[in-house]
Amino acid sequence: MSSSKKVIELFYDVVSPYSWLGFEVMCRYRNVWNIELKLRPAFLGGVMQESGNKPPGMVPNKFKYMTSDLQRLSKYFDVPISSPADPFEVMFQKGSLRAMRFVAAVQERECGGDKQVEKVSRELWRRIWCEDKDITLPASLSEAATKAGISASEIEELLKLSQSQQIKDKLKSSTEDALEYGAFGFPMVVCHVNGKAEAFFGSDRFELMAHCIGEKWEGPQPSKATAKL
Template sequence: MSRKVIELFYDVVSPYSWLGFEVLCRYRNVWNMELKLRPAFLGGVMQESGNRPPAMVPNKGLYMKEDLNRLASFMNVPLRHPSDPFGVLFTKGSLAAMRFITAVAEKEKDGNRLVENVSRELWKRIWSTDQDICEPASLSEAGLKAGLSSIKVEELLSLAQSQAIKDKLKQTTQEALDYKAFGFPLIICHVNGKPQVFFGSDRFELMAHCIGEKWLGPQPDKPTAHL
């Protein structure tokens, strides 16, 4: 049976994207699939689709905080809220971080392990240890922790400022919009030549049904038995 291709469009400013990212990475060798990580810019998707961030609606913002706490525990992801969520989400944003990840993806031709590692380190900075992800020094630290050499980090920081990488990020963001994206995470399952689109980090059971795989919970190596 041929492997199914699953694309994950994400932005490290999105905590729900982190949850979906970790679950899909855990299932990489559980489901018969090829996981393609597609770093994109959430701000562009929100603007072009006419969507509003949940935190802009007071009741949604309150619910989101509690919802993320429950999901972080359930999915075993060390997610913690930053001290200034408004500044993180709306003032600073993630454009520099997503250009850096795009540069990593452009240079990594064999698989996407470095993209995975760098993305995870940036998520941890913003959504676990309450640190900056905008300044070059912050990106450098994340890259080093992800296993990149200092020379490679400097090369990637320079590349991230190039027009080619800026255009590549715009292109990937447009591809998400072409799938009618209105937020992240956006997961595209290619089954029998047809893309099936899923939004959010709470559709894995339905996704498994649609692609003919078994859902074993958010931690497939520790399935929970229900009697």
């Protein structure tokens, strides 16, 4: 194994339950594989539109399959996914633009660190895909941030920052980067190995990813990982 860490970028959106699976696995492997994990919050709606992809809700059989598939995956990955009462409304009518701008603001305030980004992202996933709660209102974002350990004064500043042009541009740039790598959905994991970028879509490509970066896939819960959930 090379001593230099391989950089891995994880593009995700909290409206995507499959992104949550990919997120948790990559966080578990961050200290197992010889990698530097970079979280890249982005806007799935923009990726879908620009790539011409159709969301599962637009294809009835896909949507039906997704419901049962997530139940199986929740057990396999040990991630507490439970579909909201109206997944279509959550994913396609309300969307995640405000939430992802908030996550981008948290990342901007951390100045390159990802500890708070990780915690806030996880709490937002929990709200949608475990507790069937809204993530479009400022009060909901505030509650998620509070559970992530962010103070009330910081949250107020983050809510203001999330509506700034600076953050709008930041999220747009991250989304465009994902598209440059060929994204058509999330999660998108991009591994940088020997000067070459290898992109993997979805939460079922980890074994192949490990092979490509010269690491060992130990399943969704590696022995050396520290449990987060």
